[in-house]
Amino acid sequence: MALEELYREVILDHYRNPRHKGSLSHADFHAEGLNPSCGDEFSLDLAVADGVIVEVATQGQGCSISQASGSMMADIIKGKTVAEVEEISTNFKLMMAIEEGESPIDPARPGAVLGDLEALQGVRKFPVRIKCADLPWTTLADALEAAQS
Amino acid sequence: MALEELYREVILDHYRNPRHKGSLSHADFHAEGLNPSCGDEFSLDLAVADGVIVEVATQGQGCSISQASGSMMADIIKGKTVAEVEEISTNFKLMMAIEEGESPIDPARPGAVLGDLEALQGVRKFPVRIKCADLPWTTLADALEAAQS
Amino acid sequence: MTNHLRADFPILDRLVNGKRLAYLDSGATTQKPIQVIDAVADYYKTCNSNVHRGAHTLADEATTAYEGARAKVAQFIGADSSDEVVFTKGTTGALNTIAYGWGLNRLQEGDRILLTVMEHHANVVPWQLVAKHTGAELVYLELDDNYRVDLSGLDKIMDERVKIVSVSGMSNVTGAIGPVAELVAAARRVGAIVIVDGAQSVPHLPTNVATLGADFVVFSAHKMLGPTGIGALWGRREILNEMEPAEGGGEMIADVQLYESRWAPIPHKFEAGTPPIAQAVGFGAAIDYLEKIGMTEVRRHEIEITQYALDRLAEVPDLRIVGPTDVAIRGGAVSFELGDVHPHDVATILDQEGVAVRAGHHCAKPLMRYLNVPATARASFYVYTTPEDIDQLVTGLHRARELFGLT
């Protein structure tokens, strides 16, 4: 049933126990995201050294989907290079059908390409909630854009 | 036929040859009327001596109904006392069904109570045009109100 | 308690996600009875025309229909006469009309606009805009423990600097009824004008502007069975007469010259441009419908259904009502929190059960901050709401608890 696929155990766990919660006193990059239609918020601090994201801290307020997505994102990008993070972001958006193209994930056989994030596939059945899952990723894109310029 | 009753000879005559046209250099009372929905205008100068309207001058712009009504009004009020004029005005409004009450005019037997004005009875079949016929009379009421105060 | 009106509302027959629709979002917009839908369609089919400017039959019929709707609105709220009723885009449009028409032309540096923290954005942002242009400042009344406007400091706050008091007749978040009578009395003493945001109160409570004592009452048709795209501004005649128009255009003028213009008499002075004619006709039909039920009965039904809802919601563990629990001082917009389940998740889960509720800040961010809740879920009722709708809501809430593992 769709709702059980939406609210998987791992999502509720990230929602209730967000990883890397807080802020960095020495952030290199910072961005804030807001979904004005629902009020969800997400803010992101990154410390980057030699092109690698060495530290991540996030804060947010919102539904389980946006907050779990943010927590999972923080988990997966830590320790990755900016280039790797961009690839992950693209894969995430493909999986969620936010960007057009073939999903890197075979829904029948969830692998480990995106780790916990794969649990968010259930959101695809709830189109109005896709923007919730995407909020941390648009915030990340803003932070990285600042990093690039 | 209704249109023939509306556009009687005498109405077109007053429309084309308005009586007492102009203004008074020594008016005792002056009022201006405007029908904002159609733009018709009517202005009235009165000279009053011992409660009698001794001189009348009118100017206006608008449809045959409003302008003929004004010309006929000027004709009938000249030389009358203010009290008489008020009675005429009431009779006119009763005839036109602007005020509620029995019309002083028997439509079957037009008499001479209101003189030429009785030709305006045809307007009653055109409710949206009644306010045209009434414009000079509301202007007159404004002028007389100023006279009273 | 069955509800014999439901048959008039075609949309209530539809299924949502395979389930019976339990429409509990009437605070956002109500559903429309077939009488209203048909009135709009019939207008277009039989006498559609522009109003006021025409000397042909259709124009006359359209004007009669439009002005007839105005008379219905006037009578519905007990106004002295139709020309105290201005048709606007809605409540928001009406409040902006007052803010720009009255506020922008009369407020000065140092003047104060008194609001409450429970106001809808529509009754906050226009005042911020006008304050910016004029140098006036905003002052807020807070709430007591029972979610009602706290009047204890009112005497101190209400001084000669206060020029405008604008308050919601009923909160769209907590359901709390606003202290209009008390604010009117206090405002009178200092000569301030009082505006009632009646977006929620006029649809749900009998309203009589003659006894209310306020200077303006504004409301939206779409929240009282009528079409979108129209609302009404009632104003006291003297104030409307002296107020400047906010918008300029056709229909609202007596004369236009190249560099200056003179205004038409009220209410037209405030209705620039082609008005929402078909929508006015639909608004009139909505009022006919409400009058047939009777506003006393509307309120009685609302008290009954709200009491039922509060009772049934009390059975749901972890559920907290955000608003008064005494139905005598509130309407039928019931906000709540459910444990740590975010309101959007509540709404999504309920939607799968066919239950439509709102979730979020309900255009009342200052109130959410004041109450320190990031968002609420809100179930809101109207004349067609039945206990069955509430039962469906409660079933959905149990499902939400289950999915989120609340025990």
Next chain:
Amino acid sequence: MTNHLRADFPILDRLVNGKRLAYLDSGATTQKPIQVIDAVADYYKTCNSNVHRGAHTLADEATTAYEGARAKVAQFIGADSSDEVVFTKGTTGALNTIAYGWGLNRLQEGDRILLTVMEHHANVVPWQLVAKHTGAELVYLELDDNYRVDLSGLDKIMDERVKIVSVSGMSNVTGAIGPVAELVAAARRVGAIVIVDGAQSVPHLPTNVATLGADFVVFSAHKMLGPTGIGALWGRREILNEMEPAEGGGEMIADVQLYESRWAPIPHKFEAGTPPIAQAVGFGAAIDYLEKIGMTEVRRHEIEITQYALDRLAEVPDLRIVGPTDVAIRGGAVSFELGDVHPHDVATILDQEGVAVRAGHHCAKPLMRYLNVPATARASFYVYTTPEDIDQLVTGLHRARELFGLT
């Protein structure tokens, strides 16, 4: 030339004063095809809900319908993207939005607003209001002998003081097409923004904002087969981004605090409050209908019917056309005078013959004064107009001559 579209317009079957209705008042408002009437009714019957704020199915469907209509409007006028299209109350609402949003916040003493003497009150009065608040002044272009805007003095007038140029795309009185391209070119040189009042031009001429070069184009749905109560403001993205909102309220904010707020991105920044949702859906259906005909065909039909009308009117003694007689430079709003028969009398007589025309100043008093005509009668056409309508008009005009004893 028969007209196969007429069957879509239920009102055209009715009788007026016992006669076939010849509806020649489309310049004031057009009639609505059943497709538009049904689209509005179906919206209320199947997915009525408030937009944007909801996480339930109806809210999502309503939002999709509303935003879908926006996309249709954007595509219809060749806009780059939907978010350059703001839904307003109508043309008048749109012009006031620009006057207050852009003008009130940016104009200063000594700045100039350039208009033409042929503007509708909607494109005059908002600028007078904003001029009063800001100290800016109005400047007018006059007309040449052919009722076209006289550009001969333009170079002298168009200097750095001119901040806004606002011009009608087509006069609702004379039918003359406005010199938009020339004004755009001249305005560019001094950095002024150009607004096109498209109330008459967008319904009647193919419009492409990308090639037009103007900064704003505004128009009303009700003049192009759509519902009353809605219109559109197209604006160039950069300008919309930097423009302040005119009205405040729900939906248009990113955040509201007690004393200040931040705005939502375009287009929502300019759509305070519950928008005219059902009307947007109807607007979308009207655009579908026009797209199906094709705007090139709409224009071709209009040229044909206008030529026919001008030819037939030329047969009526004492009749004088107030407007250009070359159909290449005009649309289908044909104003005229008939001897000394006042236009209101003309309209009353025609009405008895089933013919609906407007009479009066057509919300263009400055133009009437400029042309030194107190009023005109106006016959105006749209896609459903047939030669039979024109013939009926001409018959009625002969009757008017007869009643007034013109020989």
